[in-house]
Amino acid sequence: MSRLCLILFGAPGSGKGTQAKLLKQSLGLPHISTGDMLRERVARRDEMGLRVETILQAGLLVPDETVNALVAERIEQPDCLPGFILDGYPRTVSQAEILTGVLKSRAIATVVVYLKVDYNVIVARLAGRRLCPVCGALYSLSPNAQTVSEVCDYDGSKLVVREDDRPEVVTERLKAYERQTSPVLEYFRTAGVECWDIDGAGMGGPLAIAKRIEIMLREKGYRG
Numbered sequence: 001m002s003r004l005c006l007i008l009f010g011a012p013g014s015g016k017g018t019q020a021k022l023l024k025q026s027l028g029l030p031h032i033s034t035g036d037m038l039r040e041r042v043a044r045r046d047e048m049g050l051r052v053e054t055i056l057q058a059g060l061l062v063p064d065e066t067v068n069a070l071v072a073e074r075i076e077q078p079d080c081l082p083g084f085i086l087d088g089y090p091r092t093v094s095q096a097e098i099l100t101g102v103l104k105s106r107a108i109a110t111v112v113v114y115l116k117v118d119y120n121v122i123v124a125r126l127a128g129r130r131l132c133p134v135c136g137a138l139y140s141l142s143p144n145a146q147t148v149s150e151v152c153d154y155d156g157s158k159l160v161v162r163e164d165d166r167p168e169v170v171t172e173r174l175k176a177y178e179r180q181t182s183p184v185l186e187y188f189r190t191a192g193v194e195c196w197d198i199d200g201a202g203m204g205g206p207l208a209i210a211k212r213i214e215i216m217l218r219e220k221g222y223r224g
């Protein structure tokens, strides 16, 4: 079976992180989230963390070279040998070009899963999202989700609004998505990369969506 790079693509709040966590379990592939990696660096307060902190707070994109370097280093780790799941990367056409070169040179098969979600649903989801400041678990307070209390199921910490989920920052993130990230899908389609459109707000919720992706991957022979 070939090495697989599964790219989860979609607007902020489309469910990339949720799907990545579910698929990581069922496919047995590591989950690489550039957002998580950047937030870790901010928390560590190392040189990169200090450099990107204000960019994240403003909802803007971190320079391509910074994220390209993070991802290039990460995918060389031994756990990425069977393949990996990318969440939040690539987010610009330039990042996509760099990644395409890396994947080609290593003969890694690529599938892009585009989680299509209506703009109004995205805005509602982000407004209702809460974060555990201790373990990083994300919760949804949106009407269709299971109701959750305002404390973390895992460690009982009081949930908070993620810094960049504040309404004024959400607007900037959605603008950045429209302007810089949405053309990436067209780039992949034009380059002949396999792209699947998946309803990211469909019936059955996140579990049903993950199942569908898993079945499609198996049908196409990407995972056994």
Ligand code: ADP
Residues within 6 Å of the ligand: 011, 012, 013, 016, 034, 035, 036, 038, 055, 056, 059, 060, 061, 062, 063, 064, 067, 087, 088, 089, 090, 091, 092, 095, 164, 173
């Ligand atoms: P979301 O997809 O919900 O916006 P992420 O956790 O993926 O959340 O990203 C949070 C922030 O991290 C982004 O708003 C951006 O500032 C930064 N970031 C993440 N991935 C990238 C990337 N590939 N290129 C540039 N900036 C990124």
